[in-house]
Amino acid sequence: MLALPRVMGHRGAAALAPENTLAGIRRAAATGVRWVEFDVMLTGDSVPVLFHDDNLKRITGRDALMAQTTYKDVRALDAGAWFRPEFAGEPVPTLEDGLALIRELGLGANIEIKPTSGRDRETAAATVEVVERCWPAAEPPPLISSFKRDSLAVVRDRAARLPRGLLAVRLPRDWLSAARVLECSTVHVAGRWLTAKRAARIKAAGYGLACFTINDVAQARTLLDWGVDSIITDSPDVMVAALS
Ligand code: G3P
Ligand code: MG
Numbered sequence: 127m128l129a130l131p132r133v134m135g136h137r138g139a140a141a142l143a144p145e146n147t148l149a150g151i152r153r154a155a156a157t158g159v160r161w162v163e164f165d166v167m168l169t170g171d172s173v174p175v176l177f178h179d180d181n182l183k184r185i186t187g188r189d190a191l192m193a194q195t196t197y198k199d200v201r202a203l204d205a206g207a208w209f210r211p212e213f214a215g216e217p218v219p220t221l222e223d224g225l226a227l228i229r230e231l232g233l234g235a236n237i238e239i240k241p242t243s244g245r246d247r248e249t250a251a252a253t254v255e256v257v258e259r260c261w262p263a264a265e266p267p268p269l270i271s272s273f274k275r276d277s278l279a280v281v282r283d284r285a286a287r288l289p290r291g292l293l294a295v296r297l298p299r300d301w302l303s304a305a306r307v308l309e310c311s312t313v314h315v316a317g318r319w320l321t322a323k324r325a326a327r328i329k330a331a332g333y334g335l336a337c338f339t340i341n342d343v344a345q346a347r348t349l350l351d352w353g354v355d356s357i358i359t360d361s362p363d364v365m366v367a368a369l370s
Contacts, residue, residue: 128269128289128311130334130356133365134236135162137178141341141360144185144209146176147216148227158370159362161234163271163338166221166253167242173197174221174252180242184208186218193242221256225268229261235268236336236358238293239277246272250280258285271314278308291336297324302331312336314358317349325352343368 138150139157146164154162165178170193183189186203197220206216219227221237228235237257241249253270261267270281271291278290291312292305296319305313312334315324320337328335336356340346346357346365359365 127332128334130269130312130336131160131234132350132356132369133159133161133362134336134356134358135159135362136339136358136360137164138162139360139362142363144206144213144216146178146185146219147205147213148219148223149206149213149216151224151227151231151233154362155231155233157363158366159233161236161356162228163236163238163358164224165238165240166249167192167240168245168249168252169197169200170194171196172248172252173200174249174256175200176219176221176224178240191242193245221253222260225256225260228268229265234266236291237268237270239270239272239274239281241272241274241277246274246276247280250274250277251284254281254285254288257288269312271312275304275308278310282309291334295319297328301328305331305333312355314338317345317354317357320349320352320354322352325349325354329353340365 135154137145139154143150143153164176166174185205205218206213267288269289271293273293289311291314292310293314295316313328314336317337317340335354337354338358340357
């Protein structure tokens with residue numbers, strides 16, 4: 127079974143640096159966390175980039191859809207200044223840039239495929255293409271997770287060796303059949319909807335179990351007591367210090 131780290135930085139280290147940026151990945155590494163989670167979607171011209179929202183406004187100030195903006199235009203935007211002035215000029219990174227930095231820092235990666243509407247399969251195919259091209263086959267590959275089953279199916283069909291994680295806010299009734307069909311190694315659920323019983327069921331079925339987004343140490347300890355393997359947190363500094 128895939129060995130999940132006890133702590134993963136969420137969107138890099140979202141409480142410490144602008145989410146889904148190279149500065150955020152560097153900040154996460156500085157906390158001592160071993161893995162980071164980040165989101166991947168496509169620009170209008172199909173370049174996979176690290177980004178969470180359909181609209182660019184919250185992060186860059188520009189009111190436009192990512193799916194309708196070219197990479198050239200996205201690249202010119204500032205994805206850091208909204209967080210703190212010291213991060214001004216931080217761009218929206220490509221997946222390729224993100225993976226290069228992750229390798230340089232020796233981190234593990236959980237790539238969350240986060241497609242904009244109607245692009246589940248295309249986003250997965252583009253993600254697989256970059257991972258296969260940029261990540262050495264001899265190194266443990268990134269974990270690819272998604273809420274979108276069509277995305278996970280594309281990863282299974284095109285790159286079966288890449289481990290997959292089934293994401294859900296609340297564990298759906300059919301989680302086990304979905305995880306089996308998609309040949310997932312892990313299940314990732316929102317901590318607030320998990321119960322000890324559900325955690326035990328997931329673990330008994332042989333899956334790695336990750337919970338998001340956990341920023342409270344007491345809640346993290348409870349989840350770990352229930353058998354959760356990995357805590358995905360905005361504050362890897364706090365969690366690494368408390369849980370290691
Ligand atoms: O991968 C776990 C978590 O990142 C899922 O939620 O919305 O922060 O991408 P979100
Ligand atoms: Mg995410």
